[in-house]
Amino acid sequence: MNLGRSPTESRWRRIVRQSMYSRMFLTLAVVLACPLMSEFSQGADAERTVGGLSLSNWSAELKSPSPVVRRRAVLSLGAFGKSAVPVLTQALGHDDPVVRYWAASELGDLGDEAKSAIEPLRKMHSEKSIGVRIAAAYALCRIGQVEEGLPTLLEGLKDETRGVWNSSADFLARIGPPAKAAIPTIEEEAKRGADHIADICNEALRRIRGVDQPIPSKSSNATQGDAAGGKPNKKAAKESVFSKAFFDEDVSRFAQSNEKRKQPNVLWISAEDISPSLGCYGDSYAITPRLDQLASEGVRFTRCFTHAGVCAISRSGLITGMYPVAIGSQHMRSQIVLPPHVKAFPEYLRAAGYWTTNRSKTDYNFPPPKAAWDENSANARDWRGRAPGQPFFSVINLTTTHESQIRGKFGETLHDPAKAPLPPYIPDTPVTRRDWARYADLLTTLDQQVAAILDQLEADGLAKDTIVFFWGDHGQGLPRGKRWLYDSGTRVPLIIRWPDQLKPGSVCDDLVCFLDFAPTMLRLAGVVIPTHLHGRVLPSVEERTRANGSRPSASGREFIFGHRDRMDETYDLIRSARDTRFKYIRNYAPERPYAQNITYMNQMPTMREWRRLNGEGKLTGATALHFRERKPVEELFDTEADPHEIVNLAERPEHAATLKRMRAALERWQEDVGDSGLIPEPLLVTPLNIP
Incomplete structure (x- = not known):
């Protein structure tokens, strides 16, 4: 550090x-x-490289025993254009159904250039997997065989499995006007789906009809909350790609705490949709005096990143300590069933004697485990609901800065729009400047809310006995920020105050990420850290808690990773x-x-x-x-x-x-x-x- x-x-x-x-x-x-x-400016030359390999190299990778390697290979072939058609056609007969799916999808994206694959695609009507069948049907439609492929896509649109439904609607949108016969079915599905499912339907209708402007969503005035709603993923409760119990740990095994060291109280204050746009991070446009003070009392992390630039995926990794792509929770609004023995880390804390509360957002992309929280609601008590002397872990989620609050109607801004620090990729207009000023205003309101929480902690006599974390769940909720893997979408503020343990006003420049939060919390509580977690202990905390375990520190980490x-x-x-x-x-x-x-x-x-x-x-x-x-x-x-x-x-x-x-x-x-x-x-x- x-x-x-x-x-x-x-x-x-x-x-x-x-x-x-x-x-x-x-x-x-x-x-x-x-x-x-x-x-693509150089043409689809079969000898050029894509992602570091030539067409022949990627073709050879299809034979790899590693599922990740061969799937990465088939996804790389389409960029070679027509030259890849023979290899993709051959891949339609691959043993791996995932390779067959992507081969069909890539051929579909090539359109008329893939006409030589029509017969092999037709043979895929007998595929056992509806997923592979809809990919082949999409390819047939794009190659000009709409009447032959469309019925299978409509079958997929009626499927009760969320993933099949989503992909069928997406394929129909990509086919566009030739899929006009599907319009009545899509309209019917739009009426009975949840918000984002209705949005997929409307996008398909827009593109099939050739409409330039997006069709308004029935959710346009709503904020993205915890519930995904809509079509249930019925198969998910029974079968999963992660159906093997590949972890052998049990929660009770990790509940053993270090009796020689008192378990500290921990308060998390989270903010939505913010980059490090605070005074303490050098933003002269910001008015955030209390957060600046908090940074002066603790450690400010300059390179803290989330693995995904959107709330549910970000929080999924944070609460489990595992990359969402490792547990299947990477798709927004998917509501997965967790693999066996993957736990939300507060479950370990509760088993170790902690009072755990969350007010009130969960949004983990899976149902919040009941065993994680003593109280979990908008009215959840914080530390004041615990038994005398019981250590607490309380999370207070502040939604003030969510992107939905920027787009609402409001009067004059506190911050001068003319002075707003617009990034160079955003056009400079009164509209964009007003949005940036509004974002800064919301940060000032957030600062006041944080002040009220810290004042209450002080009034209750707990400030000196509580570790405070302040963090943002992903980058700013403005275009090319939220949802993207650029720093504007993944770099977040992280401030930790630990009285008498962390040097006030210190700065940590190490690469840290959200996967580090779970092992750090378990280390603080003296709980054994499960070996399957992907994160490391945050550097500042690791230096003060080495007696509690041997988990590697994030200090000196070379890379952090992300996914969309x-x-x-x-x-x-x-x-x-x-x-x-x-x-x-x-x-x-x-x-x-x-x-x-x-x-x-x-x-x-x-x-x-x-x-x-x-x-x-x-x-x-x-x-x-x-x-x-x-x-x-x-x-x-x-x-x-x-x-x-x-x-x-x-x-x-x-x-x-x-x-x-x-x-x-x-x-x-x-x-x-x-x-x-x-x-x-x-x-x-x-x-x-x-x-």
């Missing part, structure tokens, strides 16, 4: 104070770099690796543009303004990048020189070694955790024995 200010931190402060200076420079840099940003999968009605498949300087992003679905429609996101005035300007052809330079037709297969950013991650360095020869190193780290991580995001959602819960 570095207790001084790092060069990176100082540089970041200067950038925040002078954010406007970079617009002209970055616009020029983007223009110069554009030829390097397109993976289905976001509400919109599918994507993106992975990322970051070290202290560089960010590497791998787009496994480059054919899906950045600006895919997400109904909930489109309620944001800035997003509407951005889309309007794009439609009018008024975007240039960095502001136009979000609306490219395709994503590059790989992205590489120098976050020190380019903190807004605008200029893609992936194809620049001088960064080839860095690209190779970051790519290798990401691929190792995928194999280590068994990246289940490479399994299509319809097959993630299935009667087939998928390894």
Whole structure:
């Protein structure tokens, strides 16, 4: 841990104070770099490389004994265009149903170029898996055999398994106008589905009808809460891709605490949808005096990241200590059944004698375990409900800064919109400046709420005996922030105050992530940390609690990782690796543009303004990048020189070694955790024995 200010931190402060200076420079840099940003400008040459390998290399990977390797391979083939059709056609007969699914889907994306695969695709009507059948049906429709493929997709649309339903609707949207015969069925399903399911239907209707503007969602005035609702995943309760009890630990085994050390009280204060946009992080636009004071009393972490830029997926990993792609909870609003013996870490704390409370958001992408909390509701008591002398773990979730609060109607802003530090990728208009000012206003309100909580803790005589964590669940709820794997979506504030233990006003520059929270809490409580958790103990805490166990510290960590999968009605498949300087992003679905429609996101005035300007052809330079037709297969950013991650360095020869190193780290991580995001959602819960 570095207790001084790092060069990176100082540089970041200067950038925040002078954010406007970079617009002209970055616009020029983007223009110069554009030829390097397109993976497809060189044509579909079979000998070129995609993700570091040639077509023949990826073809050989299909024979790998590793499920992750062969699935990663089939997902990489489509980027080679027509040259990959023979390999993809052969993969339709692969032993792995996941490979068969992706091969069919990739052939469908190639459209008429894949006509030679019609007969093998027709033979897939006899597939046992409805998931594989709908992928083959999609391919047939895209190749021109709509009458033959459409009935299977409509069958999938009626399926009661959420993943099959979602994917069928997504396939219909991608087919577009040729699927017009499906309109009555889609309209029927839209009426009986939950909010995000209705949104998928409406997106399919929009694209089939050729409508330019998104169809309003029935959830447009709602905030995203805990309940997913809608179609139940009936098969999930019976069968799961994680059906084996691959952990042998039991909660009671870990409840043994260290009797020689008093178990500390812990208070978590969480905020929604915020980046480190606080005064203590160098943001001169912010008015956050109490949070700044809290940082002066504890440790401020400058490189804390979540693994996903959206609430449910972020919280899923935080509460379990495991990457969502390792337990199947990576798709937004999926409400999975947890693998056997995967626990929410407060369950271990309760077993060790803690009073645990949560007020009130859970949103874990799975039903909150009843064993995790003594009280869990909007009216849950905090530490005041415990027995005398009982240690407590209380979580207070503040929703003030949620993206839905930015888009509402409000009067004059406290912060001057003219001084708002707009990032260079956002068009500079009164609408966008007002949204950024509103975000800053909400942060000031949040600061006041935090002050009230800390004052109550002080009034109850517990301030000196309680460890306080303040953190944000993911990055700012503004366009190209929330939901994305850029730092604007994954870098969050983390402040920890531990009186008489952590040096006041200290700074930790180590890479830490949300997976570290669970093992850190267990270490603090003196509870044995299960071996299957993915995180490490936070550096500052590890130094003070080594007597409680031997779990590795996050100090000196080389990489942190992230993932983006289905976001509400919109599918994507993106992975990322970051070290202290560089960010590497791998787009496994480059054919899906950045600006895919997400109904909930489109309620944001800035997003509407951005889309309007794009439609009018008024975007240039960095502001136009979000609306490219395709994503590059790989992205590489120098976050020190380019903190807004605008200029893609992936194809620049001088960064080839860095690209190779970051790519290798990401691929190792995928194999280590068994990246289940490479399994299509319809097959993630299935009667087939998928390894």
